[in-house]
Amino acid sequence: xxxxNIDELMTDMLSAIKSTVSNHWKEIKDSMQQFLIARKAxxxxxxxxxxxxxxxxxxxxxxxxxxxxxxxxxxxxLEVISKAMAQKAxxxxxxxxxxxxxxxxxxxx
Amino acid sequence: xxxxxxxxxxxxxxxxxxxxxFLICVLFFxxxxxxxxxxxxxxxxxxxxxxxxxxxxxxxxxxxLDPANLHKRSYSSCSESYIxxxxxxxxxxxxxxxxxxxxNTLRIVEITRDLWIKYKSEHKQAQxxxxxxxxxxxxxxxxxxYTMRIAEKIKxx
Numbered sequence: 001x002x003x004x005n006i007d008e009l010m011t012d013m014l015s016a017i018k019s020t021v022s023n024h025w026k027e028i029k030d031s032m033q034q035f036l037i038a039r040k041a042x043x044x045x046x047x048x049x050x051x052x053x054x055x056x057x058x059x060x061x062x063x064x065x066x067x068x069x070x071x072x073x074x075x076x077x078l079e080v081i082s083k084a085m086a087q088k089a090x091x092x093x094x095x096x097x098x099x100x101x102x103x104x105x106x107x108x109x
Numbered sequence: 110x111x112x113x114x115x116x117x118x119x120x121x122x123x124x125x126x127x128x129x130x131f132l133i134c135v136l137f138f139x140x141x142x143x144x145x146x147x148x149x150x151x152x153x154x155x156x157x158x159x160x161x162x163x164x165x166x167x168x169x170x171x172x173x174l175d176p177a178n179l180h181k182r183s184y185s186s187c188s189e190s191y192i193x194x195x196x197x198x199x200x201x202x203x204x205x206x207x208x209x210x211x212x213n214t215l216r217i218v219e220i221t222r223d224l225w226i227k228y229k230s231e232h233k234q235a236q237x238x239x240x241x242x243x244x245x246x247x248x249x250x251x252x253x254x255y256t257m258r259i260a261e262k263i264k265x266x
Contacts, residue, residue, distance in 0.1 A: 042248045049241045063245070066224055070249060073220045073256045076213040080260040083145040083213075088266055090143035 002051050006044040010036050035074075039067070147208040149265035153201065157261060160197040161254035164225075167194065168247035172240060184233045191229045198222040201257075214260045221253040 017032050018025050046063055049055040055063065167190050174181045184191075202222055205215045228246045232238055238246075 073217045077260045084263045
């Protein structure tokens with residue numbers, strides 16, 4: 001039965017990503033590596049199931065669509081994390097302002 | 110005398126304006142918090158954990174069944190579990206839908222629910238599942254529940 005070298009495949013996938021985002025590669029390299037590492041086991045299983053014939057081509061393509069949706073869910077979670085960080089930072093700045101104003105009032109009164 | 114009292118009034122007015130300004134600022138900013146996300150909900154996080162465990166157990170039990178008796182993996186023998194889990198996902202969807210500023214988490218729940226329904230339909234159509242497909246479904250669901258959990262837990266700060 002044909003096999004697949006998942007590590008080699010991951011390197012090729014990373015190169016493909018790099019070629020599409022050449023100018024921003026440095027900014028996204030770590031995230032993309034994590035993105036692929038998180039999928040490694042699933043991609044390996046998916047490839048094995050297709051090669052062994054356990055998954056038909058139609059079913060395999062349907063599974064790739066599922067992977068896109070899982071990736072979308074992860075992007076949504078990253079957006080939540082960004083918002084949480086922005087919210088925390090903005091509120092910390094407001095707290096400082098509030099304390100400064102409170103201290104100023106004490107000196108005026 | 111007139112000048113002195115006028116000055117006092119002016120000072121009072123200025124002092125009052127300044128105090129009022131600071132007071133308004135304090136009142137304004139004490140209630141003014143930046144909200145980009147809904148409040149953390151411990152009950153929802155608990156429900157995510159319980160549903161994730163239920164899904165994981167469902168697939169692990171299917172994997173435990175003797176492959177020689179694949180009929181035990183028939184859709185009909187699993188339909189009740191499918192419905193119970195779908196009901197939990199529907200509940201999570203509704204609870205998240207009514208929370209303001211929650212479109213990202215809602216989308217994660219929606220994707221999870223859609224894929225669960227898809228995998229249920231595939232099982233119903235195929236009538237049985239191979240070990241490979243069960244493991245693939247299990248891993249996909251694990252990833253989605255992990256994502257959902259992160260999106261809720263980060264709100265706790």
